Amino acid sequence: PAPRAAALASAELRAAHPGLTGLTVRPQLVVDALHGAPKLAWRTQTAARDTHGNPVARVVLTDARTGATIDAWDSIETAAGDGQSLYSGTVPLETTLSGSTYQLKDPTRGNTYTGDAQNKTDLCFFGICFVRAPAVLFTDADNHWGTGANGDRATAAVDAQYGTNTTWDYYKNVHGRNGIAGDGKGSYNRVHYGSNYNNAFWDDSCFCMTYGDGDGTTFGPLVALDVAGHEMSHGVTSKTAALTYSGESGGLNEATSDIMGTMVEWYAGNSADQGDYLIGEKIVKPGFGKPALRFMDKPSTDTKSADCWYSGVGNLDVHYSSGVANHFAYLLSEGSGAKVINGVSYNSPTCNGSTVSGIGHEKVGKIWYRALTVYMTSSTNYAAARTATLNAAKDLYGSGSAEQNAVAAAWSAVAVG
Template sequence: MRNRMLAACLSLTLSACGTEPSESSTRPERDQDVGLDSTGDVQTALAALPSAEVVGSHDDGVPFMIKGRLGAAQGLTAGASLSDIAAVFRLRASDLVRTRSHRDEQGHTHVRYGQTKNGLPVVGGELILHQDASGLIYAANGSARDGERAPSMPLIASDAARLAALNTTPGHHLETEGEPRLVYVRSSQDDKLKLAYEVVVTGEGATQPIRDHVFVNAVSGVVEQRDSDIHTALNRLVSSSKTNNPGVRAEGAPPTGDAVLDTTYDNLGETYNCYKTLFNRDSYNNAGAQIKALVHYGTNYVNASWNGTQMMFGDGDGVRSLPLGLDKDMTTHEFTHAVTQYESNLVYSRETGGLNESLSDIFASVCESWASGTWSMAADIYKIGEDVWTPGTEGDAVRYMDDPAKDGASADYWASGVGIIDVHYSSGIGNLAYALLSKGGTHPRGKSTKVVTGIGVEKAGRIFYKANTDYFTTYTLYAQAKTYTEQAARALGYTSAEVASVSTAWQAVGVGVSAAR
């Protein structure tokens, strides 16, 4: 194995190959760079920010959110505040690259920074600083953190990584897209930063298209992690054959006479209007992007998906489902995947993938309730896909947000292993928290005794929207989602009773409670 990789190194990119294990060539950048088993450095950094309060921490004691009078805008420009704040997360200001900022309706600015290490991007490492209208930085949160040692030089060549990525991807017509990119990725196995090649693999899988980001360890050559760009609505897939029939109806053009195409077009229009009216959001990128959708996708394809640039709606098989685009739940669900990609960009795998899926269901529910004109909380508002699912059976749905386990597979109470299950099932935790927050009540299967006072669909929707745009990052987990939705409710000026409902809704589904209940 080692010989084969070495050969690949020599023949392809000699300069990229180290000859020594790079651990030994990586000098600690500072004293506390290695073997941190106490959080003394974090406490010291916090002491330098006298009014800072820790809102939430990772299991290892490093905060994921702090608030207080953390600094002023002019200080931030000079870099002073940024390095003081960064130190709390074991980061250095010089490793943070400003990526984008968002000024919200309250006049607050949320500035996002991407993390780098040894000059390479850290996938999912993001720090957000929150600044009020006067320039005061009042909070900081994110998934960026460092203080650990990791190799700085690859031992395998990028072409070896490309081969490893291709060889471990089941499918046909597999290709890599672009050049493998050297990055750091936080392994979902041991939660440590790994030097890896990010290889994008595209092709056709057994049931749906493939577009995977495969992270190949640049020292060992093993695949550390795989994240898919194909965001689906369902996971019950029936067909692999594919005969595309791309319909064409541009904005404002008259109906084509293809009923599926025309109704999907109308439904996407309602989805757009929902986001525009409620959140003043202009398309999924908030910059008027054209919404591209392909209908009649595949053959008897019982699913819909977003692949990073367009939506695809299958026609269903007439038994399990009608054409998916006929249900506004589906158009809003897929559109929301696109919104999430442009905002928090939650990774579509593991627990973060469950939260990503849940957001797509939540806004399907919010927009259906909005479209009722009365902020309805009727049964269909909490069902997903009921308008197209099993045309021969009345009253059922793909998913049940207010009783997720009713589908026979979805989780409805958080446990540490929930990230292992399919994202369409781990979404049940977020879905139930939203359902309880909006209409109130208790856990449908008595898994907790919490009683939630409902705050209505509109406020629940605004809280999740604000959290997704200004607080969530690519690696936000449910525990952090609880903290961030609480913060979002406060930022929206909601009452302390309403903020308490957010907390209770999450506790009712096992998030933010101790193991014993």
């Protein structure tokens, strides 16, 4: 009977998505001719919203005589779309088709999705958020998202979703990591957070990324690719080494995000936002006074970051003590001295007067990731990071290899070891 079919279909959807709201159930008597001899069956469509407000739907086919389940399937479909971004040109997007509406949710990457915070902010006290700004899922009629201009609210969403997708792909395809937490589950993005908000951040408690629009003078919308890779790499660090966010370990935490965010940008191979060793170069405006937030070849270019290790470096703000590891990573990738890469001029010094040769950014990303996930712990300092990366290079390329020797030389060049 119809009530039994409805109950079964409802139970299936609730089991897959706990905490549903607005559940609707529509049984329809049909003739099933696809599964053996034709027979009467109930085709029950269920639909609801999950805990994030996203629509979910499932169809369950049951035998009208026996009540046995014949088949079941999700009725929200995957679709290939595209988006015009602020910073990365036109980019591909995997979306979800629900009825006749496309959702900016990617079922191929753990159902990662992007929502509009509607310029609202979280209500938090002492680091605990009691009310979160919404993440109203972006939808579209034709699966072509954004206009490339900031006046279209979907444009920043395109950048955020593209950043999430590229970061997911980098960690999966290069390091074999399936999602930020390594469990195949997607995160979500909130764009248009607050009013003129000059920041972006990862929050473990919601497993989400949040982006401000910037004030238009210091920063534009903070949805650039390396910013996305940076912030989501904080999530990877949290799920692995859990580097304490203070002292030298805090500097290593920030440097990890700068290094891996840079690797995400290189991995993308996007001609509109080519790989470089500048952090946040796409989001800065003339009012910031510098062409980027941070500079890996010579961190002190920002007038605050450390190029070289010294005994008090852990007393700096973590965004500035990170300079030592950023400098190491640049030297290990590209070597010392003056050069032009993808149209950007660099001139990286060494702290000991040595000349360092690079091994390429791809190897550096692999060495740093292995060091982070296998050897680093919450209290790792610069001396221990040196040991961790030497061990990682040994694992990957062999004891006494050119790569391991280059790691040692690059740390010595920033006065570590």
